[in-house]
Amino acid sequence: MYIEYILTMSPVKPAKQARRATPGKGKVVMSTLAEAIRNHHQSLAKTLRAHARAVGGGESQTERDAFVAFLKGDLLPHARGEERHLYSTVDKLVREHGKPTATMMVDHEFINDYVTKIELIAHRLKSASENERARLLSELRDLSLRLDGIFELHLSKEERVYLPLIEKHLDETRQRQVLEAIHESYEEEKKMQLDQPLDVRTVVPRERHTLIFDTYTGLKPGEAFILVNDHDPRPLYYQFEAEHTGQFSWDYLEQGPEVWRVRIGRRGAH
Numbered sequence: 001m002y003i004e005y006i007l008t009m010s011p012v013k014p015a016k017q018a019r020r021a022t023p024g025k026g027k028v029v030m031s032t033l034a035e036a037i038r039n040h041h042q043s044l045a046k047t048l049r050a051h052a053r054a055v056g057g058g059e060s061q062t063e064r065d066a067f068v069a070f071l072k073g074d075l076l077p078h079a080r081g082e083e084r085h086l087y088s089t090v091d092k093l094v095r096e097h098g099k100p101t102a103t104m105m106v107d108h109e110f111i112n113d114y115v116t117k118i119e120l121i122a123h124r125l126k127s128a129s130e131n132e133r134a135r136l137l138s139e140l141r142d143l144s145l146r147l148d149g150i151f152e153l154h155l156s157k158e159e160r161v162y163l164p165l166i167e168k169h170l171d172e173t174r175q176r177q178v179l180e181a182i183h184e185s186y187e188e189e190k191k192m193q194l195d196q197p198l199d200v201r202t203v204v205p206r207e208r209h210t211l212i213f214d215t216y217t218g219l220k221p222g223e224a225f226i227l228v229n230d231h232d233p234r235p236l237y238y239q240f241e242a243e244h245t246g247q248f249s250w251d252y253l254e255q256g257p258e259v260w261r262v263r264i265g266r267r268g269a270h
């Protein structure tokens with residue numbers, strides 16, 4: 001029923017996987033369902049973004065009405081369809097084959113990305129021209145608001161779903177142990193995130209790469225360090241690309257002419 005609902009919303013081509021699969025009926029249905037949901041998500045997200053831009057930029061009442069019509073006529077029905085027909089099936093699958101906190105790790109990954117982007121723009125604003133300033137400031141405002149939304153939702157999930165479970169089912173000793181461990185890692189992380197520059201300017205060139213790769217290898221997933229160098233470390237990027245494909249992040253915080261600062265991170269596992 002749900003799949004029919006989605007199919008009427010956005011026509012779906014048969015999934016590649018489904019076409020390749022030997023006609024085991026279950027397999028075909030599953031990949032078609034996933035494909036249908038992905039397509040519908042994509043179209044909802046695209047429309048939502050377009051409406052958000054349109055209402056943010058203008059004074060048109062027609063735009064506002066169209067936005068509300070989309071939210072009530074498409075976005076909410078999509079969510080309700082999932083609640084009624086998808087989540088109970090997913091609940092069972094997660095219990096059997098999945099990891100319930102995986103969704104929260106995705107939130108953390110997005111939060112991390114937003115922080116990197118905000119850090120980058122805040123840094124660029126220090127030396128931005130008058131022209132660039134307005135664009136960067138509006139980008140910063142946009143990113144901050146989106147992070148605020150994600151964070152609000154994330155906290156609410158933890159507080160409404162996880163904390164009651166802890167309160168109800170975890171004995172006090174165990175609660176205290178977890179709290180202490182969280183506190184310890186919080187303090188460690190704080191140091192790590194705020195001041196972990198690796199300044200290789202005084203290191204002899206032939207030792208720089210080893211030092212940088214050793215520092216990278218010492219990172220836990222989700223951690224990062226700031227590489228400070230006296231020239232563009234681009235060749236190093238290609239070495240990372242070759243040896244740690246898809247596992248690292250690379251963001252310039254400063255690009256010369258005298259100092260280059262790059263935030264090199266290890267992507268979170270999921």
Ligand SMILES: [Fe+2]
Pocket residue numbers: 041078079082
């Ligand atoms: Fe959805």
Ligand SMILES: [Fe+2]
Pocket residue numbers: 108154158
């Ligand atoms: Fe969290």
